[in-house]
Amino acid sequence: MIRIKPLVSATALKDFGKHQMGKSLGGYRLIVKQKILMVTLLLGACGGGGSDSTPAPPIANPPPPDDTPVPLFSELLDCVDDPGAAVAEGTEFKRVTLNEDNAICNDGSQAVMYVRRAATGAGEQNWSINLQGGGSCVGEDCTDRWCSGGDDRMSSTGAPEGSDFEGLFSRDERNLRPDANQVFLHYCSSDNFAGRRSDVVIPETSTSPEFRIHFQGASILEAAMGALEVGAVSDDQTVTLPPLGGAGSFTISGTSAGCAAVAKQGDRLAARAKALGHSTQLICDGNFPPDLQFLPDDSRKDELMAAVESVTEQRDENHDPLRDDSCVALQTETPWRCDLASYVLANHITESPIFIRMDLGDATVIKNFLAAGYTAEEFARGVRDGLLSASEGAGVEQPTTLPSVYGPACRRHVALFSSNAYFNTTVGTEPGGLSLNEAIDVYANGSHVVLVDTVPPTLSSCLD
Numbered sequence: 001m002i003r004i005k006p007l008v009s010a011t012a013l014k015d016f017g018k019h020q021m022g023k024s025l026g027g028y029r030l031i032v033k034q035k036i037l038m039v040t041l042l043l044g045a046c047g048g049g050g051s052d053s054t055p056a057p058p059i060a061n062p063p064p065p066d067d068t069p070v071p072l073f074s075e076l077l078d079c080v081d082d083p084g085a086a087v088a089e090g091t092e093f094k095r096v097t098l099n100e101d102n103a104i105c106n107d108g109s110q111a112v113m114y115v116r117r118a119a120t121g122a123g124e125q126n127w128s129i130n131l132q133g134g135g136s137c138v139g140e141d142c143t144d145r146w147c148s149g150g151d152d153r154m155s156s157t158g159a160p161e162g163s164d165f166e167g168l169f170s171r172d173e174r175n176l177r178p179d180a181n182q183v184f185l186h187y188c189s190s191d192n193f194a195g196r197r198s199d200v201v202i203p204e205t206s207t208s209p210e211f212r213i214h215f216q217g218a219s220i221l222e223a224a225m226g227a228l229e230v231g232a233v234s235d236d237q238t239v240t241l242p243p244l245g246g247a248g249s250f251t252i253s254g255t256s257a258g259c260a261a262v263a264k265q266g267d268r269l270a271a272r273a274k275a276l277g278h279s280t281q282l283i284c285d286g287n288f289p290p291d292l293q294f295l296p297d298d299s300r301k302d303e304l305m306a307a308v309e310s311v312t313e314q315r316d317e318n319h320d321p322l323r324d325d326s327c328v329a330l331q332t333e334t335p336w337r338c339d340l341a342s343y344v345l346a347n348h349i350t351e352s353p354i355f356i357r358m359d360l361g362d363a364t365v366i367k368n369f370l371a372a373g374y375t376a377e378e379f380a381r382g383v384r385d386g387l388l389s390a391s392e393g394a395g396v397e398q399p400t401t402l403p404s405v406y407g408p409a410c411r412r413h414v415a416l417f418s419s420n421a422y423f424n425t426t427v428g429t430e431p432g433g434l435s436l437n438e439a440i441d442v443y444a445n446g447s448h449v450v451l452v453d454t455v456p457p458t459l460s461s462c463l464d
Contacts (some may be wrong), residue, residue: 003249004157005250015253020319026038033147035334037060039140041293042444049107049279054146057123060244066148066188069199069212070201070210070211070212071211071212072107072108072211072212072213072439073106073142073143073146073202073211073212073213074106074107074108074146074154074155074254076209076211076212077080077143077146077147077209079146079147080146080147080151080308081156081381082157083107083151083152083154083155083157083158083160084149084151084152084158085152085158085159085160086132086134086152086153086158086159086186086187086188087114087132087159087160087163087165087184088120088160088163088376089160089162089163090162090163090164090165090244091162091164092116092162092163092164093114093115093116093162093163093164093165093169093182093184094114094115094116094161094162094234094235094236094238094239095112095113095114095159095160095161095162095163095234095235095236096112096113096114096115096227096232096233096234096235097111097112097156097235098109098110098111098112098113098220098223098224098227100219100222100223100226100311101225102198102216102223103133103216103219103220103222103223104214104216104219104220105154105155105156105188105189105214105216105220106134106142106155106188106189106190106213106214106215106459107154107155107157107213107214108153108214108221109155109157109188110156111156111186111188111189111216111220111223111224112156112183112186113185113186113224113227113232114122114162114163114182114183114186115181115182115183115184115232115234115239115241115269116169116181116182116239117181117218117239117240117241117242118179118180118181118182119171119179120179121168122179122360123178123179123180123181124181124242125246125247126178126179126180126181126248126249126250126251127180127181127182127183127228127247127248127249127250127251127273127278128168128169128177128180128181128182128183128251128253128304129182129183129184129185129228129236129250129251129253130168130169130184130185130252130253130254130255130417131185131187131193131221131252131254131255131258131259131261131262132153132184132185132186132187132254132255132258133187133254133256133257133258133259133260133286133287133414134150134152134187134256134257135150135152135153135190135256135257135311136190136191136192136257136260137150137190138311138314138315138318138319139202139318140202140205140207140208141223142154142190142202142211142213143207143209143211145190150190152188153187153188153190154188154189155188156186156188158400159186161235161236162413163184165184165416165417166418166419166422167415167416167417167418167419167421167423167437168253168283168416168417168422168440169182169184169417170419172238172419174423175423175437176323176436176437176438176440176441177437177440177441177444178249180248180249180251180457181224183224183228183232183241185220185221185224185258187217187258189214189215189216189217189220190215190217191215191216191217191218191315191319191321192217192218192257192258192260192261192264192321193217193218193220193221193257193258193261193265194218194260194261194264194265194319194320194322194323195214195215195216195218195319195320195321195322195445196218196219196319196320196321197214197215197216197319197320198214198215198318198319199212199214199218200212200213200215200318202318203209215226215318215319215320217261217275217319218265218321218322219442221261221265221269225244225269225272227411228241228243228244229243229244229245229276231242231243233461237452242271244276245276245277245278246253246276246277246278247277247278248277248278248279248351249278249280249281249444250270250273250274250276250278250279250280250281250457251280251281251283251444252266252269252270252280252281252283253282253283253284253285253416254283254284254285254287255285255286255287255414255416255417256285256286256287256364256414257288258285259284259285259286259288259341260287260341262282262283262284262339262345262354263284263287263324263344263345263349264321264322264323264338264344265322265323266282266284266324266349266352266354267324267325267326267348267349267351267352268322268324268325268351270282270351270352271351274351278294280351280352280353281352281353281354281355281443281444282349282352282353282354282355283354283355283357283416283440284341284345284354284355284356284357284359285357285358285378285414285415285416286340286357286359286362286364286365286413286414286415287342287358287365287367287450288341288342288345288356288357288383288386288387288390289342289358289365289368289379289382289383290342290369290378290381290382290383290385290386291307291342291343291346291382291386292380294381294382294383294385294386294389295357295374295378295382296374296378298394300373300374303372303438304372307372308336308339308340309336311339312335312336312339315339321339323339323344324338324344324348324349326348326350326397327343327344327347330348330396330397333345340344340456342358345390345403346386346389346390346395346403347395347397348395348396349397349399350397350398350399350400351400352391352400353399353400353401353403353404353443354399354403354404355403355404355405355406355439355443355444355449356387356390356404356405356406357405357406357407357408357415357416357436358383358387358405358406358407359383359407359408359409359410359411359412359413359415360379360380360383360407360409360452360453360455360457361376361379361380361409361410361411361457362383362411362412362413363411363412363413364413365413365430366379369382369417377455377456380409380455381455383407384407384453384454387405387407387452388405388450390403390405391403391404391405391448391450402448404442404443404448404449404450405449405450405451405452406427406436406439406449406451406452407427407451407452407453408425408426408453408460408462409428409453409455409456409457409459409460409462410425410460410462411460411462412425415436416436421437421463422435422436422437423436423437424463425461425462425463426460426461427439427452427453427459427460427461427462428451428459429459432460432461433451433460433461434449434451439451443462
């Protein structure tokens with residue numbers, strides 16, 4: 001009898017097999033260190049003068065279990081040498097590293113934010129905090145994200161020491177936003193700033209190896225708020241912010257995935273700021289796709305709903321996400337609705353006024369709807385109808401004020417941090433219409449804004 005006893009760990013065997021795969025699994029090439037595969041041949045007595053009564057050789061004890069941790073995706077995948085930077089290098093805003101234990105990116109690097117103190121003493125009462133966007137992932141799709149250019153939003157290792165921002169955070173003389181302490185929270189958790197899990201193990205599939213990843217977006221946001229409440233200091237010690245709190249304004253904005261974070265965390269953050277004495281405003285940009293009720297009632301809707309439910313289940317398992325409290329309490333039979341930014345924004349924001357911008361031809365968000373069989377016109381009508389319905393306060397819960405809405409038709413995903421999209425693109429029937437900069441100013445001063453283009457478009461003036 002021949003018995004084979006592996007003398008290497010299960011991890012080594014797996015690495016050896018992956019070495020043979022090369023780039024065959026979905027384009028991923030794995031880092032493999034040379035290992036020697038050894039076996040022991042245990043020969044039992046068989047003939048050669050032996051007898052039936054000859055005792056069998058002792059059976060070797062099985063090897064101890066391999067408790068080597070599953071490697072992080074960033075250690076396993078060889079498609080990224082050095083993660084890129086999700087913000088441009090600059091000098092006006094300074095980096096602050098969040099050093100709390102769970103304030104970590106997907107790859108385990110510490111999360112960061114960028115800060116600039118108000119230019120005037122009066123402005124130091126005001127705060128403007130932006131949650132960066134940039135998509136998300138829930139499981140094996142995270143390998144695609146890492147290897148397809150999303151690495152800069154899964155790690156902070158490439159984050160520069162300083163940065164500059166256009167549009168909402170610019171000190172352009174055209175900017176109508178009041179002077180304020182400004183904070184830009186870098187996005188590196190791929191979970192809409194909602195996750196609460198570390199060391200999530202994603203099983204191997206036919207297109208992805210087994211790997212480990214962190215989803216700690218909610219912890220990052222909590223660490224940022226904690227740092228601001230005591231007075232954040234930049235890494236280079238050149239900027240010290242005053243502690244959060246006082247009689248000024250507190251604005252939370254978000255683009256794309258950051259807008260989803262505003263939907264999930266906006267009420268919670270607004271209540272926290274109001275407890276510190278602030279008045280609050282929410283601004284959501286680029287994540288208000290058609291809610292299901294505003295799409296044609298056919299089999300495509302059923303398929304889309306099933307896909308949403310599936311992704312929600314994966315998020316529940318891998319992210320353990322923090323969602324809007326009142327939505328979770330009320331949507332017990334359809335909890336997946338609380339994962340949809342457009343639904344939450346229109347139905348469950350009760351602590352603060354909100355301004356919603358969504359392009360009727362959003363070239364990024366529309367892709368999923370086109371893939372599901374919808375037309376560009378159906379998408380545009382769904383966005384338009386949803387914005388107008390939200391502006392009427394027709395949701396499940398009564399908002400503090402009617403939501404303001406802004407719907408250009410310029411095929412642009414997000415606009416808050418683009419000079420052209422923020423200052424120069426306009427919507428409206430009045431001569432020249434209103435730019436996003438002007439519309440937000442009208443909203444911030446207490447007026448109700450409803451500027452949504454038609455289908456087909458007739459009211460937008462678009463500059464790229």
